[in-house]
């Protein structure tokens with residue numbers, strides 16, 4: 001079970017240039033709160049590569 005420190009999570013952002021949304025940890029994935037891309041976390045280190053990310057699978061956009 002990956003566990004990222006809150007300090008690390010706080011400085012991480014989506015690597016997509018047009019996005020840069022905040023990331024939140026969900027299970028073994030880091031999910032962008034803005035574009036919904038899901039980045040894998042391997043060996044406690046997030047793989048923040050858009051090409052490696054999974055597209056959003058469930059519509060979770062909550063209107064603000």
Ligand SMILES: [Zn+2]
Nearest residue numbers: 014019032035
């Ligand atoms: Zn994003």
